[in-house]
Amino acid sequence: MALPYDDPDLAHAQLTVLARQIPMLFIILTTNALALAATHIDTAPPFLTIVMPALFCLLCAHRVRFWHRFSLTSVDGAGALRFLRTITRVVAILGLVFTGWSLALYPYGDSYAHCHVAFYMSITVVSCILCLTQHRSAALLLTFLVLIPFTIFFLITENLVLIAMVGNVAIVTWGLIIIMLRNNRSFAKLVVAQRNAQRLSNENLRLAQQDGLTGLPNRRRFMAELDDTLAAAQQSGACFAVGMIDLDRFKAVNDSYGHGAGDRLLEQIGARLATIAGADRFIARLGGDEFGAILKDTASEAAILAFGARLQALLDAPFALNDTALATIGCSIGVATFPQTGQTAEDLFERADYALYDGKQHRKGEIVLFSQALETEIRTSSQIEQALRNADLERELWLAFQPIVDATTNAVPGFESLARWQSPELGAVSPGVFIPIAEHAQLINHITLVLFGKYLDAVRLLPAHTIVSFNLSAHNLSSRATMAKIQEMLRGSGVSPSRVSFEITETALLRDFDLAAETIETLHAMGASIALDDFGAGFSSLGYVHRLKLDKIKIDRSFVSNIENSETAPKIIRSLIDLCRNLEVVCVVEGVETPAQLALLLSLGAKLIQGYLFAKPMRLEAVTAWYESRNRLALPLYPDRLCG
Ligand code: C2E
Ligand code: CA
Numbered sequence: 001m002a003l004p005y006d007d008p009d010l011a012h013a014q015l016t017v018l019a020r021q022i023p024m025l026f027i028i029l030t031t032n033a034l035a036l037a038a039t040h041i042d043t044a045p046p047f048l049t050i051v052m053p054a055l056f057c058l059l060c061a062h063r064v065r066f067w068h069r070f071s072l073t074s075v076d077g078a079g080a081l082r083f084l085r086t087i088t089r090v091v092a093i094l095g096l097v098f099t100g101w102s103l104a105l106y107p108y109g110d111s112y113a114h115c116h117v118a119f120y121m122s123i124t125v126v127s128c129i130l131c132l133t134q135h136r137s138a139a140l141l142l143t144f145l146v147l148i149p150f151t152i153f154f155l156i157t158e159n160l161v162l163i164a165m166v167g168n169v170a171i172v173t174w175g176l177i178i179i180m181l182r183n184n185r186s187f188a189k190l191v192v193a194q195r196n197a198q199r200l201s202n203e204n205l206r207l208a209q210q211d212g213l214t215g216l217p218n219r220r221r222f223m224a225e226l227d228d229t230l231a232a233a234q235q236s237g238a239c240f241a242v243g244m245i246d247l248d249r250f251k252a253v254n255d256s257y258g259h260g261a262g263d264r265l266l267e268q269i270g271a272r273l274a275t276i277a278g279a280d281r282f283i284a285r286l287g288g289d290e291f292g293a294i295l296k297d298t299a300s301e302a303a304i305l306a307f308g309a310r311l312q313a314l315l316d317a318p319f320a321l322n323d324t325a326l327a328t329i330g331c332s333i334g335v336a337t338f339p340q341t342g343q344t345a346e347d348l349f350e351r352a353d354y355a356l357y358d359g360k361q362h363r364k365g366e367i368v369l370f371s372q373a374l375e376t377e378i379r380t381s382s383q384i385e386q387a388l389r390n391a392d393l394e395r396e397l398w399l400a401f402q403p404i405v406d407a408t409t410n411a412v413p414g415f416e417s418l419a420r421w422q423s424p425e426l427g428a429v430s431p432g433v434f435i436p437i438a439e440h441a442q443l444i445n446h447i448t449l450v451l452f453g454k455y456l457d458a459v460r461l462l463p464a465h466t467i468v469s470f471n472l473s474a475h476n477l478s479s480r481a482t483m484a485k486i487q488e489m490l491r492g493s494g495v496s497p498s499r500v501s502f503e504i505t506e507t508a509l510l511r512d513f514d515l516a517a518e519t520i521e522t523l524h525a526m527g528a529s530i531a532l533d534d535f536g537a538g539f540s541s542l543g544y545v546h547r548l549k550l551d552k553i554k555i556d557r558s559f560v561s562n563i564e565n566s567e568t569a570p571k572i573i574r575s576l577i578d579l580c581r582n583l584e585v586v587c588v589v590e591g592v593e594t595p596a597q598l599a600l601l602l603s604l605g606a607k608l609i610q611g612y613l614f615a616k617p618m619r620l621e622a623v624t625a626w627y628e629s630r631n632r633l634a635l636p637l638y639p640d641r642l643c644g
């Protein structure tokens, strides 16, 4: 009897089976009753043989109709429990009525009819047990309500046949009850096992759709939600927006404070983002420091911008990294809208991502809505990508060289090599354009190796005392195969590694710091030097210079271009120059175009200068002529002629 009878799920399962069996029970009971009434019709009073059976028939028809129309969908677990209790009560009353009625017929019949009453009661017990198997208490109650009066009544008759029947029925009932209880227990176990399996699979489903760290929905769930939202919007004609959110300074925190702090920060970010998520504002973590949002039923630019501003405000407020450190993270957001800027989930996702990418490049910390201009840009990019894929890189790529001048002595200690692409289809394409596209299209490693071959050839021809810079993309540094090939090419070239300076950007370090550090160490060990390029253009930290023992920093052109009108730029440049001197790091200032800028920089302590003022990037063949023009101007000094 220790079955979980108050379990709502079990009650529901019981009711499901009973709803099919109870009508059958009513039909059996009534048919049995009609048969019994028929055998007594001539002997018993009409009340017992006509009125009562008619009432049974009416009742039976009513209940069969009820159960036929009964729908389980509107009944919950608690409702099912109430139903079961009602069934027990109804069954008990009916049991008493039927038993009383059949025993009341007994005195009116002959011996056959007496046997019929006994048979009727036995068959009723068996039918009840079978039809109510899933409702143990009702079956037992009914069995006893019929069986006890039946046994007592027939024992009193002292008729041997009837007493034998009682004994038989008692044994059969006992057997049936045992079987019923076993079935009943198996049924309950099955229901509980099914429920547990369902819960487990629900839990698995939930986990498979949830980001473990932040508790937000994950990328898979986001894509499914995007598909659903799109399908619903296509049907109803609604508008919606898809946003890609990228944290601006997360990687810096991760690198400086460790992955543990990074994880805790992501948890806090997840908790903040969850506060603005809702039925029509879906927010998920897509991976790393990227999040996605779906704004349902949102068409207006103002509403999108307002939501973006709320999001940014949340992420702009400082986060506690530990007891003493706070960090402001900030984010960039790219948005695409349905139906205006994309018709498929892939289009919308890609366009929001492109808007984000564009924001990251040109408008960090802003909300960028995918626009017609970006659409044109995508088209141009894919044209360039196609041309790059079809290009004969050995023939079409070449290197330009821009001198780096010591402005205090006019010596030329080095050059920077800069990629140039002359496409037969598109003409000259600037590296500022094709390098990012090559990175995006994963063509950059191949391109770098082609350029490095040309670079090694050129270094042999440039004056022997010069150090020549080669630009590495972030993608190169995180490709072991490419970096191994570069080292192999350098070793086999006969060029002294001391003449090779690799320029890397902070982005390369942020991508995979450990791998970058490892590569830098190998390059250092070979004797090459490493420069941190574009210093000051993004999030810049001298910490890297120190930690990675970098040899050179190149102060970004953006500092120089407004140096004359800025109060802070000269101060920053001066302190950078001082810091570099203390750390014994070489400092090159890039992008110097005017004598006035040069004069100001010299007064701040600058020494090594690269810029149009001295020379624009030139073909290798033009370098000798450039040296000669300087000599004509009586500028110094070195045996500056091309070698070989
Ligand atoms: P970068 O490495 O910062 O290169 C310096 C850029 O500034 C060059 O542009 C150069 O021509 C330009 N520049 C130098 N002095 C001045 C000046 O006084 N005024 C102005 N307005 N600009 C000046 P370029 O050659 O167009 O290259 C652009 C960017 O493309 C490079 O920036 C670098 O990030 C990338 N790049 C160029 N060559 C390569 C390469 O071989 N590999 C990789 N991975 N990237 C490259
Ligand atoms: Ca560079």
Ligand code: CA
Pocket (backbone or CB within 6 Å): 533, 534, 554, 556, 557, 590
């Ligand atoms: Ca630079």
